[in-house]
Amino acid sequence: MIIFLxxxxxxxxxxxxxxxxxGVxxxxxxxATNNLLLLESIPQRMTGGIQNYGLLAIPLFVLAGELMNKGGITTRLLQFxxxxxxxxxxxxxxxxVMTNMFLASIIGSANAQTAMMSRIMVPEMEKEGYKKEFSAALTSASSLLSPIVPPSLLFIIYGVTAEVSIGNxxxxxxxxxxxxxxGFVLLISFISIKQNFPKHDRVKAMKVVKAFFIALPSLCIPLLIIIGILSGLVTPTESAAAASFLALIVGMVLYREIKPSDFPQILLNTAKFTSIVTFIIAMATIFGWVLSFEQVPQQLSSMMVSLTDNVYVFLxxxxxxxxxxxxxxxxxxAIIILVPILLPVATSxxxxxxxxGIIIxxxxxxxxxxxxVGTALFITSSITGVRFEVLTKYVLPxxxxxxxxLILVAYVPSITLWLPSIWF
Known part of the structure; x- marks a missing residue:
C-alpha cells in the first residue's frame, strides 16, 4: 500500500x-503485490464503472450544453x-455563480458543467479584466452547485444505493x-472590494425586463425538467434527453441560431467532452476498487464509529x-462503497x-x-491552461x-428536510 501511495x-x-x-x-x-488476477479484471471493472444507469444522462446533458451554447441559450442566460x-x-x-445555478438544473453533471463553463466564462472574465486564475477557480467552485441542485447524478446514485426517494x-x-x-456571492463581495473588481454601468429596468423575456424559453428548460422528474412523468435519464430536445427546439426554432451544418461540430464536441469525463470515471472506479480491495474505507469507517456514541461527533x-x-x-x-457501511450507523x-444523503x-x-484529485480542478486546468497548483491556491476560499x-446542513436538519416534508 505504501508503494501505491x-x-x-x-x-x-x-x-x-x-x-x-x-490508472497508473x-x-x-x-x-507490486504480484496479484496478476486483479490485473486481468481491470478492463471489466473499467467497463462496469461506466455502465451505471445514472451515467447514461451525462452524454445527453453534455449534448444539451452544446446545443445551448450553439443555439444562443447560454448567451441569453448570461446576458440576463x-x-x-x-x-x-x-x-x-x-x-x-448565477449562470452556474441556472445550468445546474439542466446539466446535472459537475464535470460536464465545469468543462462547458470553463470554455465560456473564463475567457469572458479575463477579457473584462479579471485574473484568469480567479476566474478559473470561481468557475470550478460554482460547479459544486451541479451535484446538489436537481437533477443531480449523485442524488440519483445515492437514492438507488440507499433505497430512498430520489424526488425527496x-x-x-x-x-x-x-x-x-x-455563500459564494458574499465571498465575491469581499474579494471584489479588496481587489477593486470592474463593474458595468447600470442598465435600465426595461432592458432587464426585455432580457428576462428573451431568456424565458431558456429558463423554462430546467423548470419543465424538474416538474417532469418530480411528477414521475420522466426518469432523470429521460429528462436529459428532454433537455437536449428542448434546447434543440429553442435554438433552431425560437432563436434560429442552430443550422444543420452545425450538427457535426456539436456531436464532435459532445463526444470529446463525454470521453474526457467517462475516462476519468473509469479510472476512478478501478482506483476505488483497489482501495476497497484493501478494505481502506471499511477500516476507516469501523474505527470512526467505534470512537463515539454522540450524534454530533459522529456527524x-x-x-x-x-x-x-x-x-x-x-x-x-465513494457513494457505492461507503453508503452501505455508514447509512445503517447513521440511522441508528x-x-x-x-x-x-445530502451530507454525503x-x-x-x-x-x-x-x-x-479534484476532478473539476483538473478539467478547468486542462481547458484554461491555469496550472493545477495555482488553481488550488485560488480555490481555497x-x-x-x-x-x-456543509456544517450547517449537517447540524440543522430542517435545511434539508423542510421542503420534502411540505412537498410530498
Missing amino acids: VVFTALLIIGLPVAYVL STVSYIL AKDLVGHFRGGLAYVN MFIGGVIPGILLAI LLCIILLLLVGMVIEGIA YGIDPIQF CLTMAVGLITPP FIAVALIV
Whole structure:
C-alpha cells in the first residue's frame, strides 16, 4: 500500500493528468503485490464503472450544453444575469455563480458543467479584466452547485444505493444549493472590494425586463425538467434527453441560431467532452476498487464509529472521513462503497436518510475541487491552461465557504428536510 501511495503522490507532483495518475497507481499496486488476477479484471471493472444507469444522462446533458451554447441559450442566460447584477462591482463574477445555478438544473453533471463553463466564462472574465486564475477557480467552485441542485447524478446514485426517494433527494437539495450560491456571492463581495473588481454601468429596468423575456424559453428548460422528474412523468435519464430536445427546439426554432451544418461540430464536441469525463470515471472506479480491495474505507469507517456514541461527533467524523475519501475517490464510487457501511450507523443515531444523503453528496461535491484529485480542478486546468497548483491556491476560499454550508446542513436538519416534508 505504501508503494501505491508513493506512486500516486509522485505522479500528481509531476503533473500527470488525473485519469492517468489513478490508472497508473492502480496498475503499480497490482504489479507490486504480484496479484496478476486483479490485473486481468481491470478492463471489466473499467467497463462496469461506466455502465451505471445514472451515467447514461451525462452524454445527453453534455449534448444539451452544446446545443445551448450553439443555439444562443447560454448567451441569453448570461446576458440576463449580466443585466440583472452586472452593475455591481465584480458583477461578472456574480454572473458566473448565477449562470452556474441556472445550468445546474439542466446539466446535472459537475464535470460536464465545469468543462462547458470553463470554455465560456473564463475567457469572458479575463477579457473584462479579471485574473484568469480567479476566474478559473470561481468557475470550478460554482460547479459544486451541479451535484446538489436537481437533477443531480449523485442524488440519483445515492437514492438507488440507499433505497430512498430520489424526488425527496432532489427537493432536499434546493435550500443547500441556494445557501452555497449565497455563500459564494458574499465571498465575491469581499474579494471584489479588496481587489477593486470592474463593474458595468447600470442598465435600465426595461432592458432587464426585455432580457428576462428573451431568456424565458431558456429558463423554462430546467423548470419543465424538474416538474417532469418530480411528477414521475420522466426518469432523470429521460429528462436529459428532454433537455437536449428542448434546447434543440429553442435554438433552431425560437432563436434560429442552430443550422444543420452545425450538427457535426456539436456531436464532435459532445463526444470529446463525454470521453474526457467517462475516462476519468473509469479510472476512478478501478482506483476505488483497489482501495476497497484493501478494505481502506471499511477500516476507516469501523474505527470512526467505534470512537463515539454522540450524534454530533459522529456527524463531524463522517464529514472528515468523507472529505478524505472524496479527495482521492470519484464521488459515485465513494457513494457505492461507503453508503452501505455508514447509512445503517447513521440511522441508528436517528439521522434521516435524506439528510445524510445530502451530507454525503455535498461532501463528495466539495471533493471535486479539493486536492489531490479534484476532478473539476483538473478539467478547468486542462481547458484554461491555469496550472493545477495555482488553481488550488485560488480555490481555497471557496472550499472554506462550502465547508461552512456543509456544517450547517449537517447540524440543522430542517435545511434539508423542510421542503420534502411540505412537498410530498
